Each structure stands twice: as structure tokens, then as C-alpha cells.
Amino acid sequence: MPRNEWFETVAEAQRRAKKRLPKSVYAALVAGSERGVTVDDNTAAFSELGFAPHVAGLSDSRDLSTTVMGQTLSFPVLMSPTGVQAVHPDGEVAVARAASARGVAIGLSSFASKSVEEVVAANPSTFFQMYWVGTREVLLQRMERARAAGAVGLIMTLDWSFSQGRDWGSPSIPEKMDLRAMVRFAPEGIMRPKWLSAFAKAGTIPDLSTPNLAAPGHAAPTFFGAYGEWMATPLPSWEDVAWLREQWAGPFMLKGVMRIDDAKKAVDAGVTAISVSNHGGNNLDGTPAAIRALPSIAQTVGDQVEVLMDGGVRRGSDVVKALALGAKAVMIGRAYLWGLAANGQAGVENVLDILRGGVDSAITGLGHASVRQLSGADVVIPPAFDRTLGAR
Ligand SMILES: Cc1cc2nc3c(=O)[nH]c(=O)nc-3n(C[C@H](O)[C@H](O)[C@H](O)COP(=O)(O)O)c2cc1C
Numbered sequence: 490m491p492r493n494e495w496f497e498t499v500a501e502a503q504r505r506a507k508k509r510l511p512k513s514v515y516a517a518l519v520a521g522s523e524r525g526v527t528v529d530d531n532t533a534a535f536s537e538l539g540f541a542p543h544v545a546g547l548s549d550s551r552d553l554s555t556t557v558m559g560q561t562l563s564f565p566v567l568m569s570p571t572g573v574q575a576v577h578p579d580g581e582v583a584v585a586r587a588a589s590a591r592g593v594a595i596g597l598s599s600f601a602s603k604s605v606e607e608v609v610a611a612n613p614s615t616f617f618q619m620y621w622v623g624t625r626e627v628l629l630q631r632m633e634r635a636r637a638a639g640a641v642g643l644i645m646t647l648d649w650s651f652s653q654g655r656d657w658g659s660p661s662i663p664e665k666m667d668l669r670a671m672v673r674f675a676p677e678g679i680m681r682p683k684w685l686s687a688f689a690k691a692g693t694i695p696d697l698s699t700p701n702l703a704a705p706g707h708a709a710p711t712f713f714g715a716y717g718e719w720m721a722t723p724l725p726s727w728e729d730v731a732w733l734r735e736q737w738a739g740p741f742m743l744k745g746v747m748r749i750d751d752a753k754k755a756v757d758a759g760v761t762a763i764s765v766s767n768h769g770g771n772n773l774d775g776t777p778a779a780i781r782a783l784p785s786i787a788q789t790v791g792d793q794v795e796v797l798m799d800g801g802v803r804r805g806s807d808v809v810k811a812l813a814l815g816a817k818a819v820m821i822g823r824a825y826l827w828g829l830a831a832n833g834q835a836g837v838e839n840v841l842d843i844l845r846g847g848v849d850s851a852i853t854g855l856g857h858a859s860v861r862q863l864s865g866a867d868v869v870i871p872p873a874f875d876r877t878l879g880a881r
Contacts, residue, residue: 568593
């Protein structure tokens, strides 16, 4: 009898991803940095928050929809940009199709394995994500390509300080998937026949190039080639942020804000939205969970820009907690990557269905008819939960 591919929680999707993916590919998704304090706190902090449910007078109909950067979302979740090389042959296109099927938007990483043209064709609600890599001229070229492809918003991610090493070991990833690399990684692949057969069926090998960073008329650089260019680029100033924002002109998000002073500077730079984020615990270890920094940032700038958060969201109830603490919507990373690894596009849809069901259930219990009615009164916040960073 064929195995039931459906899973009931994100934790189960993660277990299946671990079984299905070669060790090094799975390790690249687990990621985290140094001691793993931040990556752990991102999920642990959600567990510290509780709910204050009602039992009667609940609403029979509930509106979960919202808008972010001009896009209507069927419920308040977006796909956060991730480079998902080698997880699945359909990669970001599968994620985009799943998001489109479930009525949500996708952030496409500039380090992604699929082109912005293919991804926008699969989901017109695509925001293109850029790091500060290369000269202003090169940045403009990439940005204009995304605009021409139909991207409806730009995400600028700044929270990256090139931290190296993690106590549980970093995966060894080849520069490119050529014959030599395939021979070297063959034992890992052979141990994971389902993963291998998905690529074999698609007639392809894992692609470790970054097509959205290709110079016009040139081949796509390898992931590490692009990373080298990034490391060699002078770090951006707030003037650079304002400049990129001005060049794009349309909806613009700054991702990775953890401090009130930075949130205010983002407002001054004219952004449409920020995501309170620590890069899923992959940046500076020891940064508090994003959900702890959210309340004070939302209180300070929430009436001037759209405030989102990402980091540690694994359940619909996590989404509801974030909204109660002031987020307009959340972005998910690993949750959909586990789903993609477990069952391709259907696995990503499965994850979105789990989150949607969880949001609906929590809203029901809290007695609301809309996600817009959520407030701090719906959650139990333990003493000393918040981290107010950069207040002065
Ligand atoms: C494997 C992996 C790759 C990522 N790549 C990017 C990226 O290319 N651009 C970006 O802005 N964020 C990237 N992120 C961060 C995510 O967008 C997001 O901030 C983070 O995953 C949220 O935490 P969560 O995984 O706990 O949901 C990446 C995260 C992971 C786990």
C-alpha cells in the first residue's frame, strides 16, 4: 500500500525531511550559528506565550485574510526568502505554486536556484529579495530584471555578518555539482533513494548556481562565487538603504530589524514594511528571539509601516501569537523547507494548510471573527518576556 504522504504537523514534516534528504542538505536547512542560542530561542519563546480563550459566544465565521505590501493574503503568512538549492528539483517554483494555490505571497531569494521569471510565472505575488552584493550599477541591473519579470515588491535583507561555524558542524557543500562532486557525494545520495529519484525523474542534478545574480549575457555564478562577491562588497549605509528604496519606488521591505532605533531609521528611509527578524538564528548568535523584540518595535513604528516578523514559526498558533503582539503577518522559512523536502509542492501546501488550520482554531478559541481583532489581551505574556533593543 502506498504510504500516506500527508503529515499533520510541521514537526512531522521535519522528521520526514531528515529521513529523505542527504545529511549535508538537511544540515544546510537546520543551519543556525555558533552555539545555536538564537535559533533555539526563536522557537522556545513561542512556547513561553499562552492563550486566554473563551468558551461561548464564539464566531461561526472567521476572516483570516490580510494585505501586505499591496498583496492580498488568504491568511497572514508569507514564504520568507531562502536559497533552497538541492532540496527538491522544482525548488522555489514548487514553493511559488504552493503559495499561489493557497493564496499567499512568496519572497524569492537572490541566492535561489530558480529564476525570478519562472517564479513570478508560478506566483504573481512575488517579492524579490536582495542582499547588498556588488556595485550600485550591478544592484540596479538585478533589481530592474526583477521588476521586468513582474516582481511586485522588493525585500532588502541586511542582517548578515558572515559568522562562521556552528558547534554541531557545518555541512560540506561542493562549489558546483559536477562529476567530481557527484562521486564525492554519491554515498550520501545512495542512502537517500527517494531524494535521488526525484532528481532522476526530473532529469536533472541539484543546481548550486544562482541564476538571479547572473550578469547580462553571462552564466549564473555558483553559490560560493556569489558569496565571495558579497563578502568583497563594502557594507551598506542607511543612505544606501534609502537609495535602493528610492530606485525601486514600489512596495519595499527591510528584513532583519531587531532594534527600535533601526526601525525608526527604516521609517526615515521610506520603507513600506519591516520584518523583525534575526535571519532564523543564522546571523549573530545571542540575538534574542524575533518574537521578543516584536512588541516594542510594533508599538513604536506600527502606525507608520507594516510590521512583520519571522523566526521560529511552526504552528498556526505561533502566527496568532505574533499578530497579538503587533505583527501584521509572519514569514516562514524552515517550516516550508521541511514540507518541500518531505513532499514537494504538495508538502508545502500541506504546511500552509496546517498553519491555516491552526490560525483558524486559535481565532475561534479566542472568540474573534477576524485576525484583525487580535490584541495583547489574547495572550498570556510571562514577566520579562520582551526584549526592548535600541530604545535610546
Ligand atoms: C536554509 C536557509 C536559507 C535562507 N536563505 C535566506 C536568503 O537567501 N535570504 C533571506 O533574506 N533570508 C534567508 N533565510 C532566512 C529566512 O528568510 C527567514 O528569515 C528564517 O528562515 C525564519 O526563521 P524560521 O526558519 O525559523 O522560520 C534563510 C534561512 C534558512 C533556514
